[in-house]
Every structure is written in structure tokens, then in C-alpha cells.
Amino acid sequence: MIQLDEHIKQLSCLLEDFLLRNGVNYSLAHYANLLLNILVLILIIIGINYLIKRFVIQTFKTFTDKTKTTFDDFLIQSNFPRYVGQILPLMALYYLVPIIFVDYPAILAIFDKLFDLYVIILVIWIFRSLLRTSKNYLKTLRQFNDKPVDSYIQVVMILVWVVGLMFIFAEITGESIRSFIISLGAASAVLILVFKDTILGFVASIQVAVNDIVRIGDWITFERYGADGNVTEISLATVRVQNWDNTFTTIPTYSLISESFQNWRGMQESPGRRIKRSVYIKQNSVKFMTSEDLDKLKKIALIKKYVISRQEEIDSYNKENNVDKSLPLNGRNQTNLGIFRKYVDSYLNEHSAIHKELYIIVRHQAPTDKGIPIEILCFSRDKRWENFEYITADIFDHIIAAIPYFGLQLFESPSGDDITKLYGLNQ
Numbered sequence: 001m002i003q004l005d006e007h008i009k010q011l012s013c014l015l016e017d018f019l020l021r022n023g024v025n026y027s028l029a030h031y032a033n034l035l036l037n038i039l040v041l042i043l044i045i046i047g048i049n050y051l052i053k054r055f056v057i058q059t060f061k062t063f064t065d066k067t068k069t070t071f072d073d074f075l076i077q078s079n080f081p082r083y084v085g086q087i088l089p090l091m092a093l094y095y096l097v098p099i100i101f102v103d104y105p106a107i108l109a110i111f112d113k114l115f116d117l118y119v120i121i122l123v124i125w126i127f128r129s130l131l132r133t134s135k136n137y138l139k140t141l142r143q144f145n146d147k148p149v150d151s152y153i154q155v156v157m158i159l160v161w162v163v164g165l166m167f168i169f170a171e172i173t174g175e176s177i178r179s180f181i182i183s184l185g186a187a188s189a190v191l192i193l194v195f196k197d198t199i200l201g202f203v204a205s206i207q208v209a210v211n212d213i214v215r216i217g218d219w220i221t222f223e224r225y226g227a228d229g230n231v232t233e234i235s236l237a238t239v240r241v242q243n244w245d246n247t248f249t250t251i252p253t254y255s256l257i258s259e260s261f262q263n264w265r266g267m268q269e270s271p272g273r274r275i276k277r278s279v280y281i282k283q284n285s286v287k288f289m290t291s292e293d294l295d296k297l298k299k300i301a302l303i304k305k306y307v308i309s310r311q312e313e314i315d316s317y318n319k320e321n322n323v324d325k326s327l328p329l330n331g332r333n334q335t336n337l338g339i340f341r342k343y344v345d346s347y348l349n350e351h352s353a354i355h356k357e358l359y360i361i362v363r364h365q366a367p368t369d370k371g372i373p374i375e376i377l378c379f380s381r382d383k384r385w386e387n388f389e390y391i392t393a394d395i396f397d398h399i400i401a402a403i404p405y406f407g408l409q410l411f412e413s414p415s416g417d418d419i420t421k422l423y424g425l426n427q
Contacts, residue, residue, distance in 0.1 A: 037100045044096070045089045052085035074136040078129040086122060090115070116171050124164040131157055152209075154236040155202055201237040204254040214239065214256055219264040225251050227261075244385075272355035272379030275392050279399060280371035280411040281337060287407065288333040297339060300405070302346040310334060337364075340406040341374065344399055348378050353391045355379040371411030 060081045064072035075081065094115060101107045135153040138144040208214055214231055220241060221228045229243035239251045255261075267273050289297070294311060298304050314332045317323075323331030345362045348354050358379040365373040376399070380391045403410055 034100070041093075041096055041100060044092055048089045048092060049085075052088060053082075056085055057081045070140055071133065071137045074133040075129070077136070078132040080126070080129040080133060083122060083126045083129055090119065090122070113171065117168060120164055120167045120171065124160055127160045128157060131160075150233060150235040152205075155205075158236075200254040201235075201252070204257050205234065205236055207257050208234065208253065214263060215265070219268065221262040221264070222249075222251055222255070222259075223261075224259065225249055225255070227251055268383060270379075270383075272358050272381055273383040273388050274377070274379050275388075275395070276375065276377050277392070277396060278365070278373040278375040279396070279403070280368075280373055281403070282371050282409040282411050283367060285407065285409040286335060286337045286372070288328040288335055289339065290328075293336070293407065294334065297406070300343065302350065303339060303343045306342050306346070307334070307339060336406045336408055337372070337374075340403070340408055343402065343406070344374070344376060347398065347402075348376070348395070351395065353380050353382060353394075355381045370413075 060072075061076055064076060097111055098108060101111070131153050135149050138149050214220060214234065216231050216234060218231045219229065220231060222241070227241040227243065227249040229241050229249075231239060232242050232248075233240040234253065237253060239253055239256060241249045241251060243249060294307055297307050300307075311334060314334065318325060318331040321331065325331060341362045341364065345360065348360050348362070349356065354360065355378075359377060361375075361377040363375050363377070365375055367373075376395070380388050382388060382391060400410065
């Protein structure tokens with residue numbers, strides 16, 4: 001190794017020796033030799049870079065194309081081979097520059113500083129490339145599809161930059177890393193103020209992940225921020241939501257633990273999606289059923305058996321108790337609203353799109369100034385939004401159309417035409 005150094009030193013002085021032998025002034029010969037050495041060094045660095053790009057990186061790309069894993073493909077996308085390839089030119093500089101500038105200690109001192117700084121930055125770039133590669137690769141794995149990988153990678157990246165800045169500070173100032181940490185502690189109040197959102201986001205991202213509050217792919221509704229769609233990205237500071245109109249909403253990560261929002265994951269993971277809606281019946285359209293009314297309703301296939309068996313039970317009760325049926329109010333009677341509720345229940349139990357193992361409830365709620373709410377609560381088998389809306393509409397189309405067959409009327413606030421007809425103003 002020592003012989004090699006001596007040989008290179010002799011080569012670096014060839015032009016200077018030649019010019020001195022031919023009577024050229026020493027200063028001129030020295031600077032001409034220095035200029036030639038700098039040009040040769042530049043050509044060597046360019047040549048090494050060319051060889052790295054032409055052969056080493058291309059060979060790496062060829063190798064990755066033949067492998068089954070995608071990790072090495074992501075390494076290329078994050079420029080990992082290019083960053084690692086810069087190590088060879090740096091080694092050449094580290095070895096040759098001291099030989100060329102042996103008579104210039106001030107330049108060598110500056111070179112040492114710049115070289116160390118560039119090595120620190122290059123190491124940070126290499127780590128950043130590996131972290132990006134890991135992030136992209138983990139996102140391709142099923143077990144990490146719904147995890148906030150971006151948040152974890154950003155936290156590690158911040159730590160890498162902090163450590164890198166410590167070394168840069170120590171290199172520039174000549175102080176120890178301990179001095180940097182002490183200075184950092186003195187400025188902690190300012191740093192906390194500057195990086196408040198980052199710190200809150202970091203804490204929030206950990207809580208979101210540990211408590212499984214939100215996953216990538218979840219459908220969430222956050223009224224304050226106008227978000228209603230699927231979560232596409234969870235980073236250290238923000239959560240990105242793609243709304244159903246294909247717009248994007250950005251939500252601070254900390255808001256997910258400090259404010260209330262709606263996550264539809266439970267519905268998506270359940271066997272069915274809930275349908276909950278009411279129809280409002282006019283109260284004055286509710287009445288006791290006469291024999292003629294019951295005869296008409298017996299023609300409805302879904303409730304024929306129910307109407308007959310229920311009426312037989314009522315007649316038996318009234319007969320045993322000698323009820324005076326000259327007044328319909330006496331004893332037990334069927335009402336059109338009760339039969340209607342039974343019809344809706346039977347209709348839902350027969351509907352192929354309704355999940356029969358989950359709740360099917362048709363309930364009578366307290367009367368309001370808008371009528372009597374009859375609430376239908378059931379679950380559709382298909383949870384896809386467009387199909388869910390179609391099923392819901394199909395059910396209520398039928399129910400609304402069926403109401404008049406039971407002598408019932410829907411409540412509807414009077415419109416301008418109703419008022420006009422009332423006063424006989426309609427021409």
C-alpha cells in the first residue's frame with residue numbers, strides 16, 4: 001500500500017518534473033501540474049460515475065427484473081443503487097485529494113470538513129431510500145394494507161434527520177454531540193412550539209394505531225371537515241380522505257382522537273347494512289276493521305292466514321266474554337294500521353335482499369304533529385352503497401304504494417296547490 005502511494009505521488013508530479021527539467025519557472029510548473037492533476041481527478045470521478053451508471057446500476061436492474069420479490073424493485077424507484085454508487089467516487093476523492101493538495105493544508109482542512117458533511121448527508125439519503133422502499137413494500141402486503149405505515153416511516157425518518165443534524169452540528173462547530181443535545185434542551189420550548197403539530201400528530205398516530213380507531217380503506221364521515229369517503233392515507237400530521245365525489249379532504253391526525261367522527265367499518269364488516277326509515281300515517285285514517293274490510297284484505301296473499309287466524313282468535317274471545325259488538329269499540333278488534341304493520345313485517349321477511357338472521361322490526365312510535373311514525377328497521381345483505389340505496393328505494397316504493405289498500409293515508413304537508421283548491425281558486 002505504501003509503495004502504491006509513492007507510485008501515485010510520482011505520477012502526480014510528472015508534469016512538474018518535466019517542466020522543471022526544461023527550465024520552466026517553479027511556480028508555473030507547480031501550478032500547471034496542479035491544474036493537470038485536478039483535471040485528471042475530475043476525469044477519474046466522471047469515469048467512475050459513468051461505469052457505475054452504465055454497468056453496476058444496470059446490472060442491479062437486470063437482477064431485480066429476474067427476482068420474484070418486489071422489494072428490490074422499490075429499491076430502484078427510491079434511487080438506492082445511485083446513492084450507494086456514490087461511495088466509490090467518494091473513496092477515490094478521499095484517497096487522491098490529499099495526494100494532489102499535499103502542499104495546501106488549508107484546502108485539505110476545508111476538503112475534510114466538506115467531505116465529512118457530504119458523507120453524513122449521503123448516509124441520511126441512503127437511510128431515507130431504505131425507509132421509502134420499506135414503506136412501499138409493506139403497503140403491498142395484506143397485513144399492512146390498513147395500517148398507518150406512513151406515520152411510522154415518518155417518525156423513523158425524523159429520528160434519522162435529528163441524528164444526522166447532531167453529527168452535522170458537531171462537524172461544523174467542532175463541538176461534541178453532547179453540546180448539541182444541551183443546546184437542543186435549552187431551545188426545547190421553541191422547538192415544541194414549532195413542531196407542535198408534528199408532536200400531536202405523532203402521539204395521535206400511535207393512539208390511532210394502538211386503539212385501531214381508523215385504518216386505511218375505512219369509510220369515515222367527519223362533518224366538521226366535510227369528509228365523507230374512504231381513508232387513503234394516514235401520515236404523521238394528516239389523514240387523507242377521498243370523498244364519494246372524488247374530491248380529497250385532509251384532516252389533522254390529532255382530530256381523530258380529539259373530536260367525534262363516524263367510522264362505517266363496523267357496518268362493512270357486519271353481515272348486513274342497516275335500513276332505518278319511517279313512514280308517517282295520518283292519524284284520522286286509522287280505524288277498526290269491519291267484516292267487509294277484512295274480506296278485502298284476505299285477498300292479500302302475504303297476510304291472508306294472519307287475518308283469518310287473528311280474527312278467529314278475536315271472535316272466540318269476544319264470544320266467551322259476551323262482548324256487545326253493536327259498538328265496534330267494545331271487545332277486541334283488528335285495526336287497519338295493525339294489519340298494515342303485519343303486512344310490512346311479512347313483506348320484509350319474504351324479501352330476498354333482506355338478511356333474515358338480523359333484526360327485522362316494524363314498530364309503532366309515539367304520534368307526532370306529522371302523524372304516526374311507522375319505523376322500518378332491517379338489514380340488507382348487499383352492503384355496497386349503490387345496491388343498498390336501490391334495495392331501500394325498492395322496499396319503500398312498495399310500502400308507500402301498499403298503504404292505500406289498507407285504508408290508510410300518508411301524511412304530507414300541504415302545498416300551494418292544496419291551499420288553492422281549498423279556497424276554490426284553481427281555474
